[in-house]
Amino acid sequence: MFPNAKGSELFSVLATLDPVSQAAGTATTGWVSAGNHHNLLALIQSGVLGTGATLDAKIQQATDASGTGAKDVTGKTITQLTQAGSGSAKQAIINLRPEDLDVTNGYAYVRLSVTVGVAASLTSAQLLGFNPRFAPGDASNQAAVAQIICGWISMMTMG
Numbered sequence: 001m002f003p004n005a006k007g008s009e010l011f012s013v014l015a016t017l018d019p020v021s022q023a024a025g026t027a028t029t030g031w032v033s034a035g036n037h038h039n040l041l042a043l044i045q046s047g048v049l050g051t052g053a054t055l056d057a058k059i060q061q062a063t064d065a066s067g068t069g070a071k072d073v074t075g076k077t078i079t080q081l082t083q084a085g086s087g088s089a090k091q092a093i094i095n096l097r098p099e100d101l102d103v104t105n106g107y108a109y110v111r112l113s114v115t116v117g118v119a120a121s122l123t124s125a126q127l128l129g130f131n132p133r134f135a136p137g138d139a140s141n142q143a144a145v146a147q148i149i150c151g152w153i154s155m156m157t158m159g
Contacts, residue, residue: 005136005144006138006150008011008023008136008137008138008148008150009132009136009137009138010130010131010132010137011128011129011130011131011132011137012036012037012129012130012132012137012138012139012140012141013126013128013141013142013144014029014032014037014040014127014128014129014140014141014142014144015029015030015032015111015112015122015126015127015142016029016124016126016127016142016144017029017112017114017123017124017125017126017146018124019045019047019123019124020122020123020124021120021121021122022114022120022121022122022123023105023116023120024053024116024117024118024119024120025115025116026113026114026115026116027113027114027115027123028060028111028112028114028117028159029111029112029113029125029127030065030111030115031064031065031066031067031109031111032065032109032110032127032129033064033065033097033108033109034061034096034098034101034108034109034110035108035133036129036132036133036134036140037097037098037130037131037132037137037140038063038097038130038131038133039096039097039129039130040059040095040096040097040098040110040127040128040129040130040149041093041094041095041096041127041128042057042076042077042082042093042094042096042112042125042126042127042128043091043092043093043125043126044057044091044092044093044094044112044114044120044122044123044124044125044130045090045091045123045124045125046081046087046088046089046090046091046123047088047121047122047123048088048089048121048122049081049082049083049087049088049119049121049122050082050083050116050118050119050120050121051083051118051119052084052118052119053082053087053116053117053118053119053121054080054081054082054083054087054115054116054117054118055080055081055082055084055087055114055115055116055117055121055123056077056078056080056081056114056115056117057077057078057092057094057112057113057114058072058073058076058077058078058094058112058113058126059072059073059076059077059094059096059110059111059112059113060072060073060086060108060110060111060112060113061073061101061102061109061110062107062109062110062111063105063106063107063108063109064108064109066152067108067109067111069105069107071102071107072112073096073100073101074100075100076094076096076100077088077094078092078094079092083119083121089092096110102149110127111127112125112127140146146158
């Protein structure tokens with residue numbers, strides 16, 4: 001759609017759950033505004049799941065950045081990954097648009113929630129924003145994004 005844009009200008013790394021051996025329990029990202037991008041995507045990754053482990057993930061919504069009125073977004077939950085069902089080393093994707101939120105009641109913030117059941121398991125997850133509304137996507141990256149490398153040379157300068 002934008003052939004001259006760098007890939008890093010078209011999406012933002014909004015929040016992450018960095019790779020870890022997650023004990024049984026729930027980990028969540030921070031709350032981020034859903035209104036700065038036309039589309040959001042949650043990428044959930046399982047590594048080795050512990051014996052009998054389960055992995056669930058969902059997107060939740062709130063009315064502000066502190067999580068007021070937090071509730072699940074309808075239909076934005078993955079089918080459970082299980083160690084018994086070959087759920088290790090898999091990925092799951094949840095697509096979300098800002099209009100999927102309960103905007104009538106003022107919900108405008110989202111977070112990703114990942115729950116490991118039974119046994120510690122290797123997990124990671126990212127909440128990404130696509131098609132930014134106001135600025136290049138890389139302007140909205142979380143502070144933990146350490147580098148953005150641009151490796152091409154413009155054809156216009158190769159004359």
